[in-house]
Amino acid sequence: MGLRSLLPARDRRVHEMRLQPGDRVLLYTDGVTESRMSDGRLLGLERFAEYVIRASATGEIAPETLRRLIHSLLDSQESRLRDDATILMFEWQPSR
Template sequence: AMRREPDPPMGLPSLLAGRQRQTHEIALKPGDRVLMYTDGVTEARGSDGGEFGLEQFADYIIRATAAGELAPETLRRLIHSILDSPTSRLRDDATILMFEWTPPTR
């Protein structure tokens, strides 16, 4: 897992953020997945009125990956689980990006 302290929001100039943006590098192995998301995803409200939350979000991704679910299907099901409740609502922009490294075969 590549866990790093988050940088300031993309639209915020680094002069106002108080520090320079950081660049991170990691070597991916075949089958590795990279997941990026905005806080609008974890702050989405579910049918019970509570936030979807980081713990539930991470648990969902971990379980789907362990079950061998393909990245597009994982995201499709996750998005539906967040939005399909009649009372669910987003309080902020919600963006999820997941990609899987599959090197070309020769």
């Protein structure tokens, strides 16, 4: 995620992990963690991570976790974000 022309011209590292059934991968831009909550504070990485972990721990499915998070962000910003905010979550469920 990001524009290649804006990234430094250096070697990139590739990370590989073996996913287990039910594992989730979450990608997001800084517009998510830098969004302001209704109290004026930034959401921040810690609150963002806590929200996602808590929702996952209760068994909430990935689409519902994202739907609730997105609505929470939009509600606190009067449906207008000040920065780009992209969130992508997928869950590995191999076919049987």
